[in-house]
Amino acid sequence: xxxxxxxxxxxxxxxxxxxxxxxxxxxxxxxxxxxxxxxxxxxxxxxxxxxxxxxxxxxxxxxxxxxxxxxxxxxxxxxxxx
Numbered sequence: 001x002x003x004x005x006x007x008x009x010x011x012x013x014x015x016x017x018x019x020x021x022x023x024x025x026x027x028x029x030x031x032x033x034x035x036x037x038x039x040x041x042x043x044x045x046x047x048x049x050x051x052x053x054x055x056x057x058x059x060x061x062x063x064x065x066x067x068x069x070x071x072x073x074x075x076x077x078x079x080x081x082x
Contacts, residue, residue: 019075022068026061033057 036054046052 014075016072019068019072022064022071026065026068029057029061029064033059033061 033054033056036050036057040048040050040054044051
């Protein structure tokens with residue numbers, strides 16, 4: 001069983017911290033988007049800026065989570081190959 005170097009552990013911790021930060025940001029964007037959509041759905045049109053911003057937050061939260069997951073997977077593969 002190979003032992004990981006100090007540099008590998010540092011990189012792994014940085015990757016985990018980045019993934020956790022992006023995951024928290026994605027959840028916050030999802031909550032903000034849901035709140036904006038629920039509070040402004042009465043005037044359902046493209047002229048309702050708060051509703052459109054809420055939909056944008058909902059879509060953006062998915063992208064933030066996917067990018068964080070991809071970065072985490074690449075970082076794990078990199079540390080496993082070392």
